[in-house]
Amino acid sequence: MTSLDTEKPAAPVNAAERALLRRIYEVLLLSRAVEERFWVLSRQGVASFVLTPRGHDVAQIASAAAIRRGHDSVWPYYRDMALALALGLTPFELFAGSLGRDCDPHSGSRQLTLHISSPRLRIGSVSSEIAAHLPHAVGAAYASRVLGDDRVAVAWFGDGASSEGATHEAMNLAGIHQLPVVFFCENNDIAISVPHHLQMPIASLAERGPAYGMPGVRVDGTDALAVYRATRTAVARARAGLGPSIVDAHVPRITSHSSQDDDQYRTPQEKAAAEARDPLPKLRAELLEFGLLAPGEEAQLQQAARARALEEADRALASPEPAPARARRWLYAGDPPHPELARLEAEGIGVGPFDDLDLPS
Amino acid sequence: MSVSQDRPAAEGITLLQAVTEALQEEMARDPRVVLLGQDIGRKGGVFKTTVGLQEQFGPLRVLDTPIAEDVIAGAAVGAAMMGLRPVAEFQFADYIFPALDQIVSQAATVRWRSVGGWGVPAVFRAPCGAGVRGGVYHSQSVEAFFCHTPGLKVVVPATPRDAKGLLKAAIRDDDPVVFFEHKKSYRRYREIAPADEVIPLGVARLDREGRDLSIVTYGVGVHHAREAADLLASDGISVEILDLRTLIPLDHEAIARTVQKTNKVLILHEANKTMGFGAEIAAFIGEELFMDLDGPIVRVAADDCHLPYNGPEEDAIIPSPAKVADAVRRLAAF
Ligand SMILES: Cc1ncc(C[n+]2csc(CCOP(=O)(O)OP(=O)(O)O)c2C)c(N)n1
Numbered sequence: 001m002t003s004l005d006t007e008k009p010a011a012p013v014n015a016a017e018r019a020l021l022r023r024i025y026e027v028l029l030l031s032r033a034v035e036e037r038f039w040v041l042s043r044q045g046v047a048s049f050v051l052t053p054r055g056h057d058v059a060q061i062a063s064a065a066a067i068r069r070g071h072d073s074v075w076p077y078y079r080d081m082a083l084a085l086a087l088g089l090t091p092f093e094l095f096a097g098s099l100g101r102d103c104d105p106h107s108g109s110r111q112l113t114l115h116i117s118s119p120r121l122r123i124g125s126v127s128s129e130i131a132a133h134l135p136h137a138v139g140a141a142y143a144s145r146v147l148g149d150d151r152v153a154v155a156w157f158g159d160g161a162s163s164e165g166a167t168h169e170a171m172n173l174a175g176i177h178q179l180p181v182v183f184f185c186e187n188n189d190i191a192i193s194v195p196h197h198l199q200m201p202i203a204s205l206a207e208r209g210p211a212y213g214m215p216g217v218r219v220d221g222t223d224a225l226a227v228y229r230a231t232r233t234a235v236a237r238a239r240a241g242l243g244p245s246i247v248d249a250h251v252p253r254i255t256s257h258s259s260q261d262d263d264q265y266r267t268p269q270e271k272a273a274a275e276a277r278d279p280l281p282k283l284r285a286e287l288l289e290f291g292l293l294a295p296g297e298e299a300q301l302q303q304a305a306r307a308r309a310l311e312e313a314d315r316a317l318a319s320p321e322p323a324p325a326r327a328r329r330w331l332y333a334g335d336p337p338h339p340e341l342a343r344l345e346a347e348g349i350g351v352g353p354f355d356d357l358d359l360p361s
Numbered sequence: 362m363s364v365s366q367d368r369p370a371a372e373g374i375t376l377l378q379a380v381t382e383a384l385q386e387e388m389a390r391d392p393r394v395v396l397l398g399q400d401i402g403r404k405g406g407v408f409k410t411t412v413g414l415q416e417q418f419g420p421l422r423v424l425d426t427p428i429a430e431d432v433i434a435g436a437a438v439g440a441a442m443m444g445l446r447p448v449a450e451f452q453f454a455d456y457i458f459p460a461l462d463q464i465v466s467q468a469a470t471v472r473w474r475s476v477g478g479w480g481v482p483a484v485f486r487a488p489c490g491a492g493v494r495g496g497v498y499h500s501q502s503v504e505a506f507f508c509h510t511p512g513l514k515v516v517v518p519a520t521p522r523d524a525k526g527l528l529k530a531a532i533r534d535d536d537p538v539v540f541f542e543h544k545k546s547y548r549r550y551r552e553i554a555p556a557d558e559v560i561p562l563g564v565a566r567l568d569r570e571g572r573d574l575s576i577v578t579y580g581v582g583v584h585h586a587r588e589a590a591d592l593l594a595s596d597g598i599s600v601e602i603l604d605l606r607t608l609i610p611l612d613h614e615a616i617a618r619t620v621q622k623t624n625k626v627l628i629l630h631e632a633n634k635t636m637g638f639g640a641e642i643a644a645f646i647g648e649e650l651f652m653d654l655d656g657p658i659v660r661v662a663a664d665d666c667h668l669p670y671n672g673p674e675e676d677a678i679i680p681s682p683a684k685v686a687d688a689v690r691r692l693a694a695f
Contacts, residue, residue: 118478134435135436142439146393169435330472
């Protein structure tokens with residue numbers, strides 16, 4: 001197995017990529033600040049369940065920058081908090097969901113934390129069932145073909161999810177019909193406690209690509225530009241009618257699986273190794289090297305991110321819980337959508353963190 | 362195109378042709394209607410329900426899929442969320458189990474869990490039922506698995522006209538619908554089925570009026586009930602038959618009307634008795650209509666057993682008109 005850990009990060013080749021790197025860093029700081037707040041709320045016993053993207057975050061943000069927001073369909077999984085922020089969802093929404101508040105526009109807090117959903121941004125509703133959304137992404141790609149539009153479907157999932165039958169069936173169907181879908185694996189080498197080599201008998205999910213009739217590429221998931229470029233290539237291929245791809249992004253899982261998991265099954269060395277691959281210092285070093293971050297600027301950005309996280313969490317805390325009588329609503333068509341959804345729908349897709357950058361689309 | 366064009370229209374169509382015509386007419390009406398399934402293209406389906414549709418609408422809208430039920434259902438879910446109206450075909454109801462996850466945990470929950478943000482307007486079709494010497498893997502009646510799941514609608518038509526009108530309604534419905542066609546009903550008889558008739562889901566049909574007792578049933582049960590009623594007419598027993606047509610939503614009012622009229626009720630279905638849909642109907646009648654009853658609620662259903670290939674054993678397990686008639690006689694005499 002080739003080690004991606006020690007490779008030097010990709011260097012930006014133009015102004016757009018430089019601007020992108022800096023912006024990815026800003027979303028990353030926001031994501032870290034939001035995550036810290038989530039843990040505090042959990043320790044206070046206000047939020048019962050926390051999932052964290054730490055270590056996956058750069059890969060999530062960089063891959064999000066490669067799609068056309070609100071146009072391409074997004075099929076995430078439960079760990080995709082940084083992806084959500086990169087798509088323009090607010091910390092307030094994410095806190096509201098985690099705190100069980102009515103105004104959570106994703107599921108009205110019917111689902112666990114970070115189970116996002118957004119029709120206006122074409123984000124499919126996250127289900128806790130791993131891999132069940134991969135067939136949905138393939139169906140969305142099939143819909144693009146039938147409707148003759150150029151929307152691409154992108155599914156994010158963990159390496160553990162790649163063991164499910166649904167994943168094989170989805171990739172096979174996508175390969176047969178060369179559908180415009182990208183399978184983006186956040187490969188953290190572990191599924192709760194079961195390591196990579198007990199999930200798949202190969203070094204990388206990318207190896208499966210050719211067997212399903214599509215390219216597979218392995219990329220260092222801590223290298224923002226490398227992830228962005230690999231995803232962009234896959235998205236561009238799909239948009240051009242050249243079919244599906246697998247991107248296997250090798251990322252560390254720095255925290256426990258969730259707030260309910262003690263992480264005792266990993267040795268201190270294993271945890272330290274994951275920690276050592278933290279993409280944050282790596283990205284910071286890169287930005288400093290390219291003069292995209294002034295020394296001392298980070299503290300300022302961090303403070304702003306923390307203040308925002310705190311303010312939005314407090315605002316979520318102050319908002320009401322759903323009325324119990326609501327429980328049976330929206331089982332079938334006919335009930336008007338949740339008011340928060342209607343409000344957001346009227347606002348449109350809003351502004352995303354990368355919208356003003358001159359990125360190829 | 363019409364599969365029945367070789368026959369004079371006055372003779373009507375079979376249930377099988379009704380399915381084809383419903384699919385064909387809906388696909389012609391709405392370009393978002395697509396079909397996914399195994400062997401549905403060149404072959405036209407193992408039961409020939411999709412004959413001619415790929416020629417007419419092309420291989421993209423009539424998609425021959427690999428043998429992968431999970432992704433057939435799952436792709437239908439994703440495509441439905443992106444604006445299509447997919448109709449997924451499973452070769453036999455017995456093979457819908459690999460897709461159970463997508464139908465029960467995904468299609469059924471998407472609207473509820475996204476507080477009305479997303480819907481899944483997809484239809485999941487499958488031929489079901491026994492009595493054709495199909496053995497355990499080509500004979501099951503699995504409707505109860507789906508009736509247990511909120512968010513789904515479940516349809517089991519008995520007649521050609523109903524099959525056509527209900528399938529059209531299912532395709533136009535904004536919620537996921539599971540649609541079962543009994544194999545033994547496919548070519549049973551012909552019936553006129555008007556081209557633009559859409560039969561609303563959730564409305565039962567009084568198949569036959571009677572005085573002495575009611576048979577509440579659906580699917581192939583309607584045909585067993587009709588034959589039993591004919592046998593019983595010579596005994597002077599007048600049987601009313603209520604065809605539920607859709608199990609979810611269930612037409613409680615129609616059940617109440619017939620029970621309040623005859624005061625005796627027999628519930629008939631081909632699925633296993635234990636935890637079968639009949640238990641739900643019986644419970645409803647017990648809870649809401651107890652004072653209207655002049656006798657016990659009787660259920661006729663399959664023995665709780667798997668379905669054998671050989672004839673004598675299969676016949677022993679599943680309901681038949683004679684078994685229904687026997688049960689009716691006992692209930693009438695109560
Ligand atoms: C179908 C299904 N089986 C089991 C689980 C329980 N479960 C939740 S997360 C998880 C591990 C998933 O690992 P991976 O896909 O690698 O993602 P990661 O959490 O590492 O990001 C399991 C087994 C589940 N959610 N869904």
